[in-house]
Amino acid sequence: MxxxxxxxxxxxxxxxxxxxxxxxxxxxxxxxxxxxxxxxxxxxxxxxxxxxxxxxxxxxxxxxxxxxxxxxxxxxxxxxxxxxxxxxxxxxxxxxxxxxxxxxxxxxxxxxxxxxxxxxxxxxxxxxxxxxxxxxxxxxxxxxxxxxxxxxxxxxxxxxxxxxxxxxxxxxxxxxxxxxxxxxxxxxxxxxxxxxxxxxxxxxxxxxxxxxxxxxxxLLGADRRRALTRIGVATGILLAVLLVLLLAGWFTVDTVVKLLTVVTVLVTVGYFARILTDREISGTERSRMKAYVWLFVFAASFWLIYDQAGSVLNIFAADQTDRSVGGFTFPASWLQSVNPILIIIGAPLAAALWLKLGHRVSTPTKFAVGLVLNGLSFVLMAAAARAAVGGDLVSPLWLVAVYAIQVAGELSLSPVGLSATTKLAPVKYASQMLGLWFLATAVGDAIGGQVARLAGAWSQPVYFLTFGLASVVLGLAAVMFTRQIRTLMAGIH
CATH class of the missing domain: 1.20.1250.20 (MFS general substrate transporter like domains)
Known part of the structure; x- marks a missing residue:
């Protein structure tokens, strides 16, 4: 958010x-x-x-x-x-x-x-x-x-x-x-x-x-008419594809979801390819965009885990937590309010911390911190899931603690990533880079939706521990390559 x-x-x-x-x-x-x-x-x-x-x-x-x-x-x-x-x-x-x-x-x-x-x-x-x-x-x-x-x-x-x-x-x-x-x-x-x-x-x-x-x-005149024509053609192609899927009996929830996931990834690859092969951007701008590719991958990996709060973790809250307080069982979805209230509390503290640290902590390092914290939240979820094995209901405070760790990770990565996006953007693409930053969330959520299918196939402790440790390892790798990424950033901290 x-x-x-x-x-x-x-x-x-x-x-x-x-x-x-x-x-x-x-x-x-x-x-x-x-x-x-x-x-x-x-x-x-x-x-x-x-x-x-x-x-x-x-x-x-x-x-x-x-x-x-x-x-x-x-x-x-x-x-x-x-x-x-x-x-x-x-x-x-x-x-x-x-x-x-x-x-x-x-x-x-x-x-x-x-x-x-x-x-x-x-x-x-x-x-x-x-x-x-x-x-x-x-x-x-x-x-x-x-x-x-x-x-x-x-x-x-x-x-x-x-x-x-x-x-x-x-x-x-x-x-x-x-x-x-x-x-x-x-x-x-x-x-x-x-x-x-x-x-x-x-x-x-x-x-x-x-x-x-x-x-x-x-857009004016002929350019406007040409653009509207292209939009109409693209819409027609999309409707035709959906009609073919429907007539072939392939128009199912799973088919559409997988198709949209592929589209999201392809749009992202095409967007980066367009910028990196543009001869009008300078060598320094191209170097910074190569650094941004790494930050983008880190961000997408972060959102892949983070945004499962509303899916996998929400189902865990509904089925495996003791939500009874004084005879009233509060809705599982109420735990979705924990994240925003923690952000409201934590955002000013994070801003003050980064201001105090200044350039002593680089952007790639902050991304690494976000990835490690995100991973540790899933490691903690693995412990919560293990405590719930056998049908025992666990305290919702497990989820509160998980969300607190995730919010700390978000505040290390999300606002920092937004700032880095504006600083690393080639002049020609300055106004479009915001859309590219949104794409990191889109890719993470799209792939995360497919990854979350494994939550039903694997045991919960194994699922959370596997992806939690993967995020921690990726964060540590980001630390190891910080110097190389900073070199590509060409003077941007």
Missing amino acids: SSDAPVGARPPAGKTFFGHPRALSTLFLTEMWERFSFYGMRAILVLYLTAAVADGGLDIGESSANAVYGTYNAMVYLMALPGGWVADRLIGARRSVLWGGVVIAAGHYVMAIPTGWSVFAGMALIVLGTGLLKPNISTMVGDLYERDSPRRDAGFSIFYMGINLGAFIAPLITGFLGEKINWHLGFGAAAVGMTFGVLQYVLGRRNLGDAGARPADP
Whole structure:
């Protein structure tokens, strides 16, 4: 859960929000409600997919449910690439955020329909809408400030709190409604939250001034018609592929999930190949991009494990933890609120630590710390799983401790990686590198969804220990190659 700081523009005048442009309150609340809907639905998604039909679920099996969850997360981040392009070249960030919010809300309302097909149709709409909203609302926050404004970082910090506030509150509401009453009621709560976000965004549009009002680099005339034609052709090809799969009897959850996983990896490989073979970038920029490839691999490996909190670890919380407190059994999804509250607490501490250490700790070393901590969290999960062997329920404090270690790892890698992305970017691709950073999460989640299938085939202690130790080893390897990576970074710390 992080925010991004793109190029700024002249801030609109008027009332202030804690000393910041009034428009920040509109964008803060929009993002808070969008994250409420996203994390609220995500907190109960796997639980709904795996629940027995008699309990209102789909009963599709843990392996497939974990893969669906991972691929869904991957698509959300992958769609940030075309979503940013649509805003920059066609309709501008402001309208992209509006239409994105409307489509997201529609997706959640579709998921609220109590039928089996609604969940997948709704997820498709949410993916499309989030691709439009997520990258472009961050762009608009940046547009409220001059590039060198001393309030810029503080404004993004406030915005970041909105992300995690929504993520903290959401599972508490959707989890209770979904697990205790009806799954589709939980999805409906996410829909209502996004509706609040859209309404206040529309009502607060007068505060936005010129932020995001126009495309940054608009396509005009023949170029615009050519681009729209290509989009239409690509959409037609996609629909044709889906029709072939349907007619051939191959249109299954597993087939679509595997296909989307391959697409995510291929898009990433193609993106890097395009940049590294571009003759217009300098030798120094190409060297820095080679260093970034390593950081990208480390980040994708991190998210592969980290984002299993909503799938494998969520199922563990539901089936193998003692959640009874004073006669009340709290929903398993409530544990999904641990991560954001720990981030809210830990983010200022991590920022102060990195400021104090300065350049004494390099970016690759910080990535290594994140990988090691992430791995240790799964080693701890292996101990929790061993304690649960035989059907014994374990304390939920095991998961709280696991999430605490993971959050420490995230704060070592995620904001640092965002900063490194902006510093290592070739000038020509400066505006596109944010999308490349999102791709690290997409690749990690896509592959992680396939890896999570093994959680049902292997014993839990073996599963957690294997991938935990793998992450620790990768982190230690990153330390060993720190000097070589720093050399490739060509003066960037």
